Amino acid sequence: MKIYNSQIREKIDFIPIKNREVKIYVCGATVYDDAHLGHARSSIAFDLLRRVLSELKYRVTFVKNFTDIDDKIIAKAKENNQDYITLTKHYIDRYLEDMGKLNVLRADIEPLATETLKEMFELIQTLIDKNFAYKVESGDIYFNTTKDEKYLTISNRIQNENETENRVEVNTQKKNFKDFVLWKAKTKDDEIFFDSPFGEGRPGWHLECSAMIDKYLNDKNQEFAVDIHCGGADLLFPHHENEATQSRCANNQEIAKYWMHNGFVNINGEKMSKSLGNSFFIKDALDSYDGEILRFYLLSIHYRVDLHFNEEDLLNSKKRLDKLYRLKKRVYGVNKENIDKNFKDKILNDLSDDLNISLALASIEEMISEYNEFLDKTPKDKVTKQKIISNINLIDRLLGVGGKDAYEYFQIGVTKEDKAKIEDLIENRNQAKKDKNYELADSIREEILKLNVNIMDTPQDTLWEKV
Numbered sequence: 499m500k501i502y503n504s505q506i507r508e509k510i511d512f513i514p515i516k517n518r519e520v521k522i523y524v525c526g527a528t529v530y531d532d533a534h535l536g537h538a539r540s541s542i543a544f545d546l547l548r549r550v551l552s553e554l555k556y557r558v559t560f561v562k563n564f565t566d567i568d569d570k571i572i573a574k575a576k577e578n579n580q581d582y583i584t585l586t587k588h589y590i591d592r593y594l595e596d597m598g599k600l601n602v603l604r605a606d607i608e609p610l611a612t613e614t615l616k617e618m619f620e621l622i623q624t625l626i627d628k629n630f631a632y633k634v635e636s637g638d639i640y641f642n643t644t645k646d647e648k649y650l651t652i653s654n655r656i657q658n659e660n661e662t663e664n665r666v667e668v669n670t671q672k673k674n675f676k677d678f679v680l681w682k683a684k685t686k687d688d689e690i691f692f693d694s695p696f697g698e699g700r701p702g703w704h705l706e707c708s709a710m711i712d713k714y715l716n717d718k719n720q721e722f723a724v725d726i727h728c729g730g731a732d733l734l735f736p737h738h739e740n741e742a743t744q745s746r747c748a749n750n751q752e753i754a755k756y757w758m759h760n761g762f763v764n765i766n767g768e769k770m771s772k773s774l775g776n777s778f779f780i781k782d783a784l785d786s787y788d789g790e791i792l793r794f795y796l797l798s799i800h801y802r803v804d805l806h807f808n809e810e811d812l813l814n815s816k817k818r819l820d821k822l823y824r825l826k827k828r829v830y831g832v833n834k835e836n837i838d839k840n841f842k843d844k845i846l847n848d849l850s851d852d853l854n855i856s857l858a859l860a861s862i863e864e865m866i867s868e869y870n871e872f873l874d875k876t877p878k879d880k881v882t883k884q885k886i887i888s889n890i891n892l893i894d895r896l897l898g899v900g901g902k903d904a905y906e907y908f909q910i911g912v913t914k915e916d917k918a919k920i921e922d923l924i925e926n927r928n929q930a931k932k933d934k935n936y937e938l939a940d941s942i943r944e945e946i947l948k949l950n951v952n953i954m955d956t957p958q959d960t961l962w963e964k965v
Contacts, residue, residue: 499554499850501726502802504734504757505652509852514725515755520556521715522548523754524605525707525729525737528565529589530574532779533596535763535796535807536730542793542898543760543801543853544728545602549896550849561714562605563707564590566612567700572690582690586610596780599789600796601898609710611701612692617709618701619694621748622680630747634671637683637697641744643676652742652757653735678740680705704740711745711753718749727754734759761804769804778807787812788910794819794899800855818859819899825866826890826904827963828873829883831956835891836884841865842892849896858897865889905954908963920951924960 499512514520524544527537551558565571566586575582594604622639625631630646633639643649650656684691684698691698716723723745729738738757745753762769765778783792795815799805841861848857869886876882894901909917923946930939946953946962953962 499551500852501756501758502852504759505654507654512756514556515720515722518556520551520558520726521724522558522560522726522728523707523711523715523724524560524562524727525733526562526564526608527589527593528568528570529586529593530568530571531589532781533593534780535765535778535783537593538596538600538780538783538792539763539796539801539805540728540730540760541597541602542600542796544758545898546797546801546849546853546855546896547726547728547758548603549898550846550853553846553892553896554850559607559715560603560605561607561609561710563609563611563710564593565703565706566590566610567690568703576689592781596784599784600780600793601790601901602793603898607714609714611706614706614709614713615692615694615701617713618705619696621705621709621712621744622701623695624748625680625744628747630744631680632673633696636671637681637699638671638679639681639683639696640672640677641680641740641747642673643678643743644674646743646747648746649676649743650739653739655735655739678702678704678736680744704737704744707737707741708745708748708753712749716749718751721751722755723749723751723753725754726756726758728758728760731759731761758801760801761799764804764806767806787816790899790902790907791816791819791910794897797897797899798855798859801853818863820908821866822862822890822893822900823902823904823907825870825886826900828870828877829886830904830961831958832880832883832887834884835888836881838865838885838889841885841889845892845896862893905961905963908965910964912964916949920946920949920962924953924962928960 500509501512502509522544524540527533548558548560564586567582571582571586575585578585597604622631625641626633626639629642631639631641679702681694681696681701682699683696684700688699690700692700711723712718727738727741734757742753745751763778780792791812795812796805798815798818844861845858848854848861851857869882869889872879872882890900893899912920923942927939927942927946930936930942943953950965951962952965953960
């Protein structure tokens with residue numbers, strides 16, 4: 499498998515630290531609001547990575563954190579007049595619910611920042627002991643970036659004194675403008691703080707991920723803590739740069755062998771951002787579109803490319819997914835699989851090229867076309883139908899789409915009232931057929947067709963879909 503390593507800006511062979519084992523760490527959400535499409539994009543991108551590696555028979559350990567203490571969380575809790583624990587639990591639950599609807603697999607481990615304080619204290623103390631960190635008069639503790647000659651080698655950027663970090667207030671007590679906070683001492687205005695060996699306060703944002711990796715993934719006898727560190731492109735600097743330097747200096751090892759970053763989501767030509775007022779919440783998108791349809795659209799653009807969200811592209815993407823489900827309808831009721839090795843090798847080869855989704859979707863389109871043509875000629879060929887089922891199940895395992903019932907998929911968006919009306923008509927038609935009142939059955943069928951609904955009679959039941 500080849501992946502694009504953001505650090506060296508090159509696509510290279512993936513060679514895990516340990517044979518057939520892969521440790522992945524993904525920077526998760528700061529939970530002070532509902533999840534937006536940027537969260538969805540990142541989650542789906544690295545869910546695909548995990549699924550592909552698993553299908554390639556790697557043993558994957560997947561860790562994704564929640565930042566549950568932060569300036570924005572504190573401000574939101576104060577605004578809502580509630581404690582931060584209640585607030586963050588609410589948004590963690592909402593986040594997981596949204597991701598479930600997008601068919602994103604749960605992480606093996608989902609650590610919270612507030613549950614990793616002990617490890618953060620230990621990391622800070624190690625950095626102090628090794629003379630990489632210092633305490634200022636206010637009680638804040640900073641990492642001294644001049645002590646690490648490799649600082650800025652992750653993001654490969656030149657930092658100037660006009661730059662300040664968006665989460666850290668400027669402190670004139672810092673030795674160097676590049677230095678970043680490890681511990682924020684309690685001030686007279688702070689209502690939320692923790693006890694620590696360094697006094698009351700709370701940890702800096704960058705610290706938590708390094709501590710979580712040490713706690714859950716790091717074998718400190720290895721050259722690297724994890725195989726792959728993932729996150730949005732906006733995290734490359736300063737977050738990932740600062741994670742890397744503090745871990746490097748504390749543990750005398752690199753935090754990650756490979757770095758992977760997903761592109762932005764743009765709406766109306768602008769990067770999606772709360773400050774721009776164009777943040778598109780997942781829950782809003784799910785009000786209009788099924789989670790699988792939204793997932794397939796967000797998946798259909800290569801993870802490193804910025805996605806320009808628009809509904810026309812989303813609807814075109816849905817038509818592509820419709821084709822897969824129409825093929826699945828043609829083999830309805832077939833349960834046994836017969837492996838189509840050619841297709842399996844082809845799609846795995848496509849996705850092993852840095853998750854090349856364009857190639858993978860082209861292979862799926864070709865497979866659908868070939869099997870439709872074959873079924874037109876030999877509609878009762880059982881072996882062919884079993885191969886089709888095998889291919890669709892493989893697509894579901896890899897891409898997280900195609901797993902719904904073929905007929906239920908085409909009922910998405912039908913209201914409960916309309917569904918009840920359609921099913922009542924079908925029941926009346928079936929009764930008419932039992933009574934051998936075929937004239938009535940035909941008239942009911944015509945009434946159903948006028949509702950833009952197609953029906954198919956099977957030995958077990960009558961199936962229907964909205965067209």
